Amino acid sequence: MHIFAPCPRGLEELLVNEFNHCGMTQVEQVGGGVRARATQESLYRANLHSRYASRILVRLAVGAYQKEEDLYQMARKIAWHQWFDVSQSFKVSTTAVKSPLRSLDFATLRIKDAVCDRFRADRGGRPNVNTDQPDQRIQLFLTETSATLYIDSSGNPLWQRGYRGAAGAAPLKENLAAGLLALAGWNDTDETGKPVYETFLDPMCGSGTIVIEAAWMRANMAPGLNRRFSCERWLDADRALWTKLRAEARAQIRPMAPQTIFASDMHPGAIAATRRHLEQVGLSDAVTLDQADFIGRGAPATTGLLVSNPPYGVRLSEQEELQAEYPEWGRTLKQQFSGWTAALFTADLELTKGLGLKPRRRFPLKNGALECRLFVIDLVSGFHRKQKPTES
Structure with missing residues (x-):
């Protein structure tokens, strides 16, 4: 089967490596995601183990279109009853790039009509629509001239690891947090297979997204173990x-x-x-948690990796207030964390100037619509590295 998996922009290469490891073939990086060929087992394995994908979509049809009726006919030809039962609810979503159609809502409605009409023809009844928590999700993607229909094998987005609940969204999605850790080097090993970094710290941990991902990575725990997937309810599951x-x-x-x-x-x-x-995912004993201001905080070991998503002010007054603290953050890093590597993820592209530190690398990323950077800084005793940072 042909699949497409969207991911946060900047993590595509990580996702390519992950899908290769899961046994997929013809794995190809595209902007904002990865295309590949999957077997049933590699599809299941990727849903269970992927840290970086947002969801995994299975392609059902692709073709040219000019009007909504073309989309209806495309969807009407798909034997939906071979994928899920009439008792299961479904939802159709549409995304588009330069589509000439006047109303994407009407295009979505026509796909819904086609699914229901095909079910009536094949099974004598139609499934219900549920726009909140559907059993199955159908995705329509439109370009200027072509339409692609997918069925979502994941269900809820893969960044929902199963411990927050529907109302517990974090400012930083879990798959992006995992990507920050990988880019910073938390997974890196030396020639003997020993981790390059033994100790980890997030000194501005918020609700714990980054530190939980760091612990799961070090424990080699599959991020999908605490949840279920839509493809488990497919008729050929x-x-x-x-x-x-x-x-x-x-x-x-x-x-x-x-x-x-x-x-x-x-x-x-x-x-x-x-x-x-931490209690919900069984990591209370694995993470040492303290209430402390980052300014003046000591390092828990002589070397290690610090990864954090510092607060970022939305309003100008908030931003100026935070920027006033940057020199103190920089002083803490220089004085307390000599010998460490710090990786700071921020929407303030001038952060390192305020810290008075030179990044070794900077990774362009996006957090939703926000243009961001992950700055990786080697904290060396007595001086700061002067080489020009590379942008990856």
Whole structure:
């Protein structure tokens, strides 16, 4: 089957490597995602193990169109009853780039009509539409001249790891947080296979998104173990294969060394949220959590990796207030974290100037619509590296 997996822009190469590891073939990087060929097993494996994909879509049809009726006929030809049962609800979503159609809502409605009409013809009844929590999701993607129909194998987005609940969205999505960690080098090993960084700290942890992803990576825990997927409800779903893959994933979890992963925040509400999330995923004993201001905070070890998403002011007054603290943040990094690597993710592209530090690398990324950078800084005792940073 042909699949397309969107991901945060800047993480495509990580996702290519991940899909190759899951056994997919013809894996190809495109802007904002990855295309590939998948078997049933590699599709299941990717949903279970992917840290970077937002969802995995299976292509059902592609063709030229000029008007909404062309879209209806395309969708009407698909044997939807071979994918899911009439008792399951569904939702149609449409995205477009330079589509000439006047109303994407009407295009969505015509796809919905085609699905229902095909079900009536084949099964004598139609499935219900559920725009909130559907059992199955159908995605229409339009360009100026072509239309592609997908069925979503993931269901809820893959960045929903299963511990926050529907109302618990984080400012930083979990798949982007995992990407920041990978780009910063948290997964890197030396020639003996030993991790380059033994100790981790997020000193402005918020609700704990980054530190939970860091702990799961170090434990080699599949991010999808605590949730279910839409493809488990497809009519050809292989329950025995799912049982096998989940058992394999649990067997691959590694024990973590104590006192190696740390998180802190100055706000008691953030600490309470992080503690609650750590308890929900069974990581309370794996992460050392403290309430502390980053300014003046000491390092928990002589070397390690610091990754954080510092607060960013939306209003000008908030932004100016935060920028006034940058010199103090920089002083803390220089004085307390000599020998560490710091990776700071921010929408303030002038952050490192305010810190008085030179980044070794900077990765252009997006957090939703916000243009952002991940600045990777080597904190060397007594001086700052002067080489020009590379932008990846």
